[in-house]
Amino acid sequence: MNVSLPFEGIGASVRRKEDLRFLSGRGQYVDDIDRPGQTYAHILRSPHAHARLARIDTASARAMPGVRAVFTGADLDAENIGGIPCGWQIHNKDGTPMAEPPHPVLAVEKVRHVGDPVAVVIAETKAQARDAAEAIEVEYEPLPAVATSEAAVAAGAPQVHTGGPGNLCYDWHIGDKAAMDAAFARAAKVVRFETTNNRLVPNAMEPRAAIGEFDTTSGDYTLYTTSQNPHVIRLLMGAFVLHIPEAKLRVVAPDVGGGFGSKIYHYAEEAIVTWASAKVRRPVKWTADRTEAFMSDAHGRDHVSTAELALDADGKILALRVHTLANMGAYLSTFAPCVPTYLYATLLSGTYQIPVIYAEVKAVFTNTVPVDAYRGAGRPEATYLLERLMDVAAAETGLDRVELRRRNLIQPDQFPYQTPVALQYDSGNYQATLDQAIEASGYHGFEQRRAEAKARGKLRGIGVSTYLEACGIAPSAVVGSLGARAGLYEVGTIRVHPTGSVTVLTGAHSHGQGHETTFAQLVADKLGVPLSQVDVVHGDTAKVPFGMGTYGSRSLAVGGSAMMKAMDKIIAKGKRIAAHLMEAAVEDVEFERGTFRVAGTDRTKSLTEVSLAAYVPHNYPIDEIEPGLDETAFYDPKNFTYPGGCHIAEVEIDPDTGHVDVVNFTAVDDVGRVINPMIVEGQVQGGVAQGIGQALLENAVYDAEGQLVSGSFMDYTMPRAGDLPSVGVATHTTLCTHNPLGVKGCGEVGAIGSPPAVINAVVDALRDYGVKHVEMPATPAKIWQIIHGGHRMAAE
Amino acid sequence: MPQVTLTVNGTAHTVEVENRTLLVDLLREKLRLTGTHVGCDTSQCGACVVHVDGESVKACTMLALQAQGSQVTTIEGLAAADGTLHPMQEAFREYHALQCGFCTPGMVMSAIDLVKKHPNGMSEREIREGLEGNLCRCTGYHNIVKAIAAAAEVMQGRRSELARAAE
Numbered sequence: 001m002n003v004s005l006p007f008e009g010i011g012a013s014v015r016r017k018e019d020l021r022f023l024s025g026r027g028q029y030v031d032d033i034d035r036p037g038q039t040y041a042h043i044l045r046s047p048h049a050h051a052r053l054a055r056i057d058t059a060s061a062r063a064m065p066g067v068r069a070v071f072t073g074a075d076l077d078a079e080n081i082g083g084i085p086c087g088w089q090i091h092n093k094d095g096t097p098m099a100e101p102p103h104p105v106l107a108v109e110k111v112r113h114v115g116d117p118v119a120v121v122i123a124e125t126k127a128q129a130r131d132a133a134e135a136i137e138v139e140y141e142p143l144p145a146v147a148t149s150e151a152a153v154a155a156g157a158p159q160v161h162t163g164g165p166g167n168l169c170y171d172w173h174i175g176d177k178a179a180m181d182a183a184f185a186r187a188a189k190v191v192r193f194e195t196t197n198n199r200l201v202p203n204a205m206e207p208r209a210a211i212g213e214f215d216t217t218s219g220d221y222t223l224y225t226t227s228q229n230p231h232v233i234r235l236l237m238g239a240f241v242l243h244i245p246e247a248k249l250r251v252v253a254p255d256v257g258g259g260f261g262s263k264i265y266h267y268a269e270e271a272i273v274t275w276a277s278a279k280v281r282r283p284v285k286w287t288a289d290r291t292e293a294f295m296s297d298a299h300g301r302d303h304v305s306t307a308e309l310a311l312d313a314d315g316k317i318l319a320l321r322v323h324t325l326a327n328m329g330a331y332l333s334t335f336a337p338c339v340p341t342y343l344y345a346t347l348l349s350g351t352y353q354i355p356v357i358y359a360e361v362k363a364v365f366t367n368t369v370p371v372d373a374y375r376g377a378g379r380p381e382a383t384y385l386l387e388r389l390m391d392v393a394a395a396e397t398g399l400d401r402v403e404l405r406r407r408n409l410i411q412p413d414q415f416p417y418q419t420p421v422a423l424q425y426d427s428g429n430y431q432a433t434l435d436q437a438i439e440a441s442g443y444h445g446f447e448q449r450r451a452e453a454k455a456r457g458k459l460r461g462i463g464v465s466t467y468l469e470a471c472g473i474a475p476s477a478v479v480g481s482l483g484a485r486a487g488l489y490e491v492g493t494i495r496v497h498p499t500g501s502v503t504v505l506t507g508a509h510s511h512g513q514g515h516e517t518t519f520a521q522l523v524a525d526k527l528g529v530p531l532s533q534v535d536v537v538h539g540d541t542a543k544v545p546f547g548m549g550t551y552g553s554r555s556l557a558v559g560g561s562a563m564m565k566a567m568d569k570i571i572a573k574g575k576r577i578a579a580h581l582m583e584a585a586v587e588d589v590e591f592e593r594g595t596f597r598v599a600g601t602d603r604t605k606s607l608t609e610v611s612l613a614a615y616v617p618h619n620y621p622i623d624e625i626e627p628g629l630d631e632t633a634f635y636d637p638k639n640f641t642y643p644g645g646c647h648i649a650e651v652e653i654d655p656d657t658g659h660v661d662v663v664n665f666t667a668v669d670d671v672g673r674v675i676n677p678m679i680v681e682g683q684v685q686g687g688v689a690q691g692i693g694q695a696l697l698e699n700a701v702y703d704a705e706g707q708l709v710s711g712s713f714m715d716y717t718m719p720r721a722g723d724l725p726s727v728g729v730a731t732h733t734t735l736c737t738h739n740p741l742g743v744k745g746c747g748e749v750g751a752i753g754s755p756p757a758v759i760n761a762v763v764d765a766l767r768d769y770g771v772k773h774v775e776m777p778a779t780p781a782k783i784w785q786i787i788h789g790g791h792r793m794a795a796e
Numbered sequence: 797m798p799q800v801t802l803t804v805n806g807t808a809h810t811v812e813v814e815n816r817t818l819l820v821d822l823l824r825e826k827l828r829l830t831g832t833h834v835g836c837d838t839s840q841c842g843a844c845v846v847h848v849d850g851e852s853v854k855a856c857t858m859l860a861l862q863a864q865g866s867q868v869t870t871i872e873g874l875a876a877a878d879g880t881l882h883p884m885q886e887a888f889r890e891y892h893a894l895q896c897g898f899c900t901p902g903m904v905m906s907a908i909d910l911v912k913k914h915p916n917g918m919s920e921r922e923i924r925e926g927l928e929g930n931l932c933r934c935t936g937y938h939n940i941v942k943a944i945a946a947a948a949e950v951m952q953g954r955r956s957e958l959a960r961a962a963e
Binding site for chain 2: 016021023513686690712724
């Protein structure tokens with residue numbers, strides 16, 4: 001039987017299944033959910049970066065109209081509610097574990113950052129809860145604060161936590177220091193570069209929200225939350241914070257309006273509404289406003305680094321030395337410790353053959369919002385450092401920027417390639433992506449465009465960045481040995497229903513990635529079921545067996561692989577059923593696109609006939625095969641996946657204003673096999689927008705006292721349509737060698753390759769001004785000062 | 797409590813509100829039209845854009861009482877009764893101009909007003925500048941700009957049906 005269907009499988013730019021509900025206002029985000037009898041929580045937050053809580057008086061607030069309860073840290077303490085746990089433990093150079101100070105759900109004794117939650121009011125309406133929170137009297141005794149990582153390690157710095165000296169969380173290293181020293185000793189040239197990777201606020205457009213509901217009959221709890229990984233929230237909150245058995249706790253993450261990392265973590269508000277719902281015996285809803293989001297969502301980046309590159313006389317890299325100071329904020333967020341270590345220092349080889357790498361990372365506490373993974377997480381920081389360093393090295397050695405890169409790229413025949421910093425890249429072709437980007441960007445015709453721009457009074461520059469990232473997180477045994485307190489496999493269930501439609505249950509979570517479409521395409525491709533007959537279910541612990549969620553570009557590489565494994569089981573079982581139905585030997589049954597066939601014959605059974613037989617087992621080997629056609633698989637990846645590529649930015653600067661206009665942007669990415677090209681392009685374009693935002697616009701600024709100065713969309717410059725160019729996206733595929741789909745991941749690549757490409761272009765445009773570097777964000781004020789004589793100040 | 801009478805998506809409503817109630821809260825909480833979203837508290841993001849008497853308005857910046865007697869259209873009121881999408885909705889789907897969908901209702905409502913205000917079409921630059929009041933964190937705007945240009949062709953009669961996006 002040859003069914004003619006529109007091509008909906010792997011490689012088709014199928015339009016998204018989820019779009020209709022979003023486009024007609026029928027999305028179901030957490031704040032769109034109202035539960036019967038719902039009350040509202042408002043959280044009172046610290047206005048101080050660091051203060052002792054001398055006294056909290058809630059009596060007036062309790063007496064306000066509509067108030068059902070007011071809780072403080074003391075109330076949680078009285079019930080032995082645990083602190084927020086950290087999911088990753090790093091060890092110091094000397095083998096001792098990192099400092100892991102308590103992270104109370106509501107502050108006790110001290111507040112440690114602006115926005116630290118102090119008390120919660122539960123009231124009948126949102127406005128009543130807010131009004132009552134203003135009536136809580138808190139006596140703060142302000143303490144000196146540290147707002148930056150450099151201030152945190154200064155002699156005599158105020159201590160965020162009692163315990164370890166110097167606000168140190170950990171002092172970690174990787175690589176061979178002796179070999180590094182030897183390599184530097186014989187270097188013909190050493191190039192040094194210092195930089196700050198600017199602190200960012202993820203700012204998913206949907207602010208976080210949570211609804212806790214306690215069923216007074218069953219004793220069950222339900223938490224609706226804006227999360228990228230509901231099962232992990234259930235595990236962390238149930239086991240470590242509220243001590244609720246998992247069987248009594250359901251976590252639902254419905255439609256979620258963007259995450260970019262910021263919705264991975266377990267946040268205090270989730271525990272507060274869940275716990276409080278049992279206290280007031282009513283559902284409790286909390287929705288952040290944007291101001292709260294700025295001071296309570298985990299921030300990203302915030303590294304201060306020094307890098308040195310040792311080169312031989314031919315421009316071949318001998319060694320790389322890196323020292324990084326990473327800001328953890330006031331408390332350890334769920335994955336914070338692994339970001340500047342195993343997601344950063346292990347990536348410092350980039351696309352290059354670097355025989356020796358040694359990196360030291362000190363992570364410190366400050367009186368700021370916790371810092372954790374944000375789109376790319378460590379990999380943008382590593383790529384930025386290395387790719388800016390390559391441009392600095394080119395300038396100092398007089399070698400062409402592209403030529404210097406070419407001399408050092410890992411060659412296509414060197415895979416699998418073992419770096420000196422733990423990772424083994426399985427596949428890639430960095431020459432090809434570089435060549436393709438050079439071609440697509442018109443790189444060789446650039447000087448003409450520069451001259452033409454100059455004639456118009458504009459400064460034009462071009463910047464190249466290659467990149468490599470590790471994603472598809474992650475082999476459980478490997479990450480376990482590196483300090484992860486979880487395994488990072490994924491779960492997929494394929495449920496073929498009696499009449500042949502399919503439900504896919506996945507532990508991955510979609511919050512913009514289009515999983516409902518991409519995952520359905522896998523089923524359409526492998527089982528031959530029309531896309532319209534495939535439904536993808538995610539984000540509900542009551543429906544999906546388990547899962548580790550979505551981050552680190554893992555959903556397809558790990559979650560999709562679990563589905564493929566589950567479909568293999570479906571096909572294997574289906575063959576046994578089909579063999580019975582066709583009175584053939586199992587070994588003789590083949591399966592292709594929805595049809596079981598006895599090899600070499602025209603005897604066939606469709607998947608639908610087989611599934612019906614499985615559920616209505618009248619003619620069925622019931623003693624040999626269990627009824628039903630529903631299989632679950634756990635997939636634990638064998639290695640990380642390694643997307644790589646090349647981004648080229650072309651900018652034009654208006655010397656009168658210092659404004660940088662990105663006029664062309666070319667991305668050539670190797671993301672492995674592409675399931676839906678339309679979605680992949682969209683992911684890259686979105687990532688590039690965030691990367692350009694980091695390079696030119698965005699900056700989370702704290703003043704010396706620890707006040708967040710850029711705490712709203714009035715002050716924190718989000719990229720708008722007019723700030724961005726059209727982004728030319730192309731792919732060059734080498735397949736991942738160790739997962740069944742050959743996929744690598746595409747969610748983060750855009751944000752990784754773009755910041756250094758843009759800054760390399762900005763520095764190139766300013767080459768006549770003797771500028772070696774411009775720190776991110778390259779704002780008009782900085783550029784104007786460079787052009788108009790203040791460049792020493794601005795560049796330093 | 798004061799009352800406000802207004803027409804939303806063709807249906808007349810009389811609703812009790814507080815003086816301080818915002819139009820967006822009336823729509824979301826009183827009428828349960830949750831397609832209109834709230835993404836900020838400084839009138840910057842545009843997730844809450846609706847049409848009031850034919851003009852795009854940030855519903856977080858208008859008191860419910862100010863909408864007395866007005867005709868309000870929200871994202872829920874755009875499609876035809878038989879479910880046929882508005883050309884702008886269709887273009888957003890065709891051009892993959894949405895990812896998480898959160899900014900989408902406001903973006904679509906702003907885009908429709910933008911097209912109406914430029915009867916002779918717009919350049920890419922004009923579309924980008926015209927979206928100044930709407931933030932999207934997912935798409936980088938690339939496909940939103942394309943979708944608006946394609947929808948304008950249909951809305952303004954220069955094409956009878958939506959141009960397909962490149963495969």
